[in-house]
Amino acid sequence: MPYTFNGGVHPPESKHATEHLPVRALAVGETLIVPLQQHLGVAANPVVKPGDKVARGTLLGEPAGFISAAVHSPVSGEVVAVEPRLLGLGRPGMCVVVKNDFEDRWAEGCNVESDTATLTAEDIRRKVRDAGIVGMGGATFPTHVKLSPPENKRIDTLVVNGAECEPFLTADHALMLADAGAIVLGAALAARAVAAERVLFAVEANKPDAFEVLDKVAAFCDNATALLLPTRYPQGAEKQLIKAVTGREVPSGGLPMDAGVLVQNVATCAAIHYGVAFNRPLTERIMTVTGPCAASPGNFHVRVGTPYADVLREVGFTSIPVRIIMGGPMMGIAQRSVDIPVTKGTSGLVLLDEVPDDSWHACIRCGKCVRACPVSIIPSELSVLLEAGRVDDAANADMLDCIECGCCTYVCPSKRPIVNWIKAGKAELAARRAKERKAAK
């Protein structure tokens, strides 16, 4: 221990601008745009209408099915609209627009401490579900679902993900320094919910101070250990992190629980703590706003629903960004507008002043992508197949095992957009399979 994972890359970390800055509170704006879908799965059903008075923590949307998550009001005020707005994924989605009354009243029953000692696993899951908690590392999978493994799967290890391997981002780092106690308590609750025997806190070597804090706090818990991992992207990807800290591999096509592991991001753990022990629905998070164009980069406490423009006004520009990325530069999504709101999964905004040129050339078989691929497939082969439109052959060449980390594209000297082709290939395959299923019915 610790183990390691195959492949990966080490891009310039670019974290210096924000990595030791304390978390700044951001003045809450006048209008908050709260998407009903901030998670993987089905969008929440709106339970409010324009004109309704809401308080902070009032339910705005209830989960529509098991794989869905509740959405709450981030401020007190009045609902002014329920309408589609452009969201971070590039498409419009239903949002509840709330006008802030600046009283910041909590809804009844919210923000009240309660005893967690007697809670059963089922209680914890219910409270997590009610608090609308989703994976805050960016995947945004509803947390209560991850805490509900089927009867026949035994989870023995909870891995708490503080790797934060994406360049530029330091939100998790700031959280670990500021609120390690909440992370450890939340992790203990998550471990209790799935009856995991041990908790492993994983931090990359470029955050030794965060490791030290977690290590000290973890010492107060039974069977909790903090691990310092060598810095390497994509260490924070679930499957790679599992391999790195437990030496186990998730079977191809399987889930972490098939390897007996549950992974939760540090911010998610803190949210679990506040959700379960304080009945605080998830309505705010820490995000990093940084990049070459950021005049005063930093880590911010931001309410969910805050339009980017509000955060960017606080940060200011040294020059107008050419591209704004939600998340980190390796896997983040380029944003179309600054009116898009911050969601539960927005770990940061990176303001870039230059972007890669998109011309590419033939594969020279240099093998760099093969060495970089963390799932040990052959990206160059996929790139050649997909360039020629051979989606089925690509599927037979392990295309579906790709975790879309982008390492192959990052290193390719021919600048081939390999991961873009893979994403398009997967989408085409999924669309075709859906069609076939329809036809079969």
Next chain:
Amino acid sequence: MTAREEQFEPNRLSIATSPHIREAGDVKRIMWTVNATLVPIAALSLFLFGWYAGVVIAVSVISCLVFEAVWQRLSGKSITISDGSAVITGLLLAFVLPPNVPLYVVIVAAAVGILIAKQLFGGLGYNIWNPALVGRAFVQIAYPAAVTPSTWPIVSGDTWHRIFMDVRNAAPPNALAGSSYDAVTLATPLANDALAGFAPDAAGNVHLMYPSLNDLFLGAIPGCIGETSALLIILGGLYLICKGYINWKVPVVYLGTVFLFAFFFPSWKVPGAAAFGGLPEYVIGLDVPGRFFFPLYQVFSGGIVLGAVYMATDMVTTPITSRGQVIFALGCGVITASIRLLGHGFPEGCCYSILLMNTATPLIDRYTRPTKYGAVKK
């Protein structure tokens, strides 16, 4: 400046899928770095073999560039000769030709290498065989006398030798050194089936036929333009290994295999080779026991150091995984050694061994796929 919405009309922000950053370095940089490491070898060849070697190199490089540009022009593709790959082909092609090769042979070889072996297959990245070696193999068959001439010019072998040897040894380390290659024309080791006469011949002029290991390593011997100096080739290779452009295992396994073969089967079909252990001291040069002399001689003579460092490591035509590359190198070593030690037809096996293994590359790739993450273990 403030974050005014007007500054971000939807089409002002650049949109693309991740990753949004790229590692520095591109194909051009790789190719030109390889070229840079070939320059010292080219420079030495001018010094050793005279100005005509420079003409051969220039004609080879220019022909490769011209053929590539003309083909791309005629087939309506964009012209990519600035990527440096045609220059590599031109340099390597010249390096595997004799310093007195007629220029038309060079041009024919360049045409075959660039047009048939490279562009006909789709250009850089798509070719199956190493273009320089295809060009050389073609002219070897078409113009055997030009590619394996009866005389091999050398003008400054002795000076090159002295630069190193006189520093380390007050006296010339062996009788051969004094005899000097300057302005002497003679056969290169291996190039003329020289192995067949491995033992000293009755006339006693063995020292003219068989240079010392020192000179073999330095390159102070007659031979093809860029093949002779193992020293410069290895230095160039070390640089490329440090840069991560070539896999160190390839030259090591290739040369190691040849060494071991020659070590364990030294005397096969080589008349008089049984006497290799008893060769006159002055031929041995380096202070190595006789048992190691023959295998080292095999490794440093002929073109296999160049082949192992610069051709068996060609990215396009060799396997993509490290495991595959090791198998490739092993195959090259076995074939080279077999051709040299067992065969009669070809004195020098390097070129053909690499071309043969190029052919096997897709097969090797198929059987050396890495085990993917989470593969269900059976």
